[in-house]
Amino acid sequence: MMIIIEGVSKSYCIESGKKVAAVHGLSLAVxxxxxxxxxxxxxxxxxxxxxxxxxxxxPDTGTITIxxxxxxxxxxxxxIGYLPENPYMYDFLTASEYLRYAGNLSDMDTSSIAQRSELLLEKLKLDQASNRRISSYSKGMQQRTAIAAALIHDPxxxxxxxxxxxxxxxxxxxxxxxxxxxxxxxxxxxxxxxxxxxxxxxxxxxxxxxxxxxxxxxxxxxxxxxxxxxxxxxxxxxxxxxxx
CATH class of the missing domain: 3.40.50.300 (P-loop containing nucleotide triphosphate hydrolases)
Structure with missing residues (x-):
């Protein structure tokens, strides 16, 4: 199994010290x-x-293995490659620069970053705009850039x-x-x-x-x-x- 979640519970404290259960007894396997x-x-x-x-x-209780x-x-x-619901990107960077940054965070070598960036930018139809700042991108282009960053290290x-x-x-x-x-x-x-x-x-x-x-x-x-x-x-x- 890639993911095993067993009996996981998590509560958050709110006002007056009360707790609210966000996840209770969660068990699943992927x-x-x-x-x-x-x-x-x-x-x-x-x-x-x-x-x-x-x-x-x-978690408050339970175990998670990956x-x-x-x-x-x-x-x-x-x-693991992760795309959050609301990804934050340094939009003063170009897509190529951002993928290089993401690759460096995953300890990839320069050659591998360049190869993976070229592949992903082409697959996601961003290659023609790869040297433009992300701030100039549409929301959809920014989302595709964030997905490329999640996949840069071939997770x-x-x-x-x-x-x-x-x-x-x-x-x-x-x-x-x-x-x-x-x-x-x-x-x-x-x-x-x-x-x-x-x-x-x-x-x-x-x-x-x-x-x-x-x-x-x-x-x-x-x-x-x-x-x-x-x-x-x-x-x-x-x-x-x-x-x-």
Whole structure:
């Protein structure tokens, strides 16, 4: 397994010292080479789950292993590519400069950075604008640049939080094709998204989290009705109104 999460819970302190459970008793496993979709309403615990997975925060209880190593072990994160929901980029840099910076953070050598940058910029149709400052890019171009940065070091596990955000139809097609290629290469892809049709089209399996608890986990192909209808039924059963 690439990801194993066992009995993980995480609470946050709010005013008056009270605690709110963001994730409760979360257990799931993601196989190597699998594209796994993760969906849920606003405030369900998706972002907290990803932060726990990346060791940006630590669980109160439970364990997380990545490729056989504890998530707290720095080596477990060396081959993870991460796209946050709202990526921050140094927009005074060009795309080429930004990818060089990202590659240096992953201790890549100059030659490997140049090769991977050329490949990714071409795949994501950014090669003609690679020497322009990111500040001049459209939102979709910035999103594609952030995805390229997440992939610069050829990670084994790719975690994408709302990867289709801000993309036009061409950009969406490019990312669909890229994820399909990652799967063919044997990479593991973990996608959090509120676009249910994207999850249904891209993913092998899906997990639905509601109020911090995993309510459904299974093969997309095993669903007896469209994913959107399944999702709405699960959410309705919990009494949650707002869906993301």
């Amino acid at each position: 196989s190597r080479g699998e594209v796994f979709g993760y969906i849920g309403p606003n405030g369900a615990g998706k972002s907290t789950s990803i932060k726990l997975l990346l060791d940006l925060i630590r 490729n056989g190593l504890p998530s707290s072990n720095e080596a477990s994160r060396a081959k 084994d596990l790719v975690v994408l939080d709302e990867p289709m955000s801000g993309l036009d139809p061409l950009g969406r097609k490019l990312i669909f094709d890229l994820i399909a290629e990652l799967k063919k290469q044997g990479k593991t892809v973990f996608i959090s998204s509120h676009v249910l049709t994207d999850i249904e089209r891209l993913c092998d399996r899906v997990g639905i989290i509601v109020q911090g608890r995993l309510c459904y986990e299974g093969l997309v192909a095993d669903l007896m009705m469209p994913l959107e209808e399944q999702f709405l039924q699960v959410v309705a059963a919990t009494g949650v109104d707002e869906v993301k």
